[in-house]
Amino acid sequence: MATLTLTLRERDLMALTADDVAELAGRLERDDYTNAFEGLDDWHLLRALAFQRPELIEPYLYLLDLEGYDEA
Template identity: 70%
Template sequence: MATLSIEQLDVTKLTTTDVAELAIRLEKDDYVNAFEGLSDWHLLRKIAFQRPEMVEPYLYLLDMEAYDEA
């Protein structure tokens, strides 16, 4: 998957292979700097909101918890 900014990426064109590669990078956590990892995390989060079925196997990487703001 080519490196694009999150704003430029069309999530609807991603394949399950693209998402799996993203998850593997996040699992390895072997980035040159923290910003690259954060960018991948935000991308996975964007995919989760727009196409939740694609990231279902990788939700543990997002560490998202339901909470009540009331």
């Protein structure tokens, strides 16, 4: 799995397709990693996509567990 994660990570975020993101989300859902760092790398990639390509990750927002915070 590390090779696939590194391959995705090195790619330009703009080149990722909906299928690439579905594969990434699937790994996160299954927690399909040999160590915690691989999962964290995928989570960071999904988070980067949330800011740069939000249309691709909309079905997978629940994986990011983003919450609004009231700092007032």
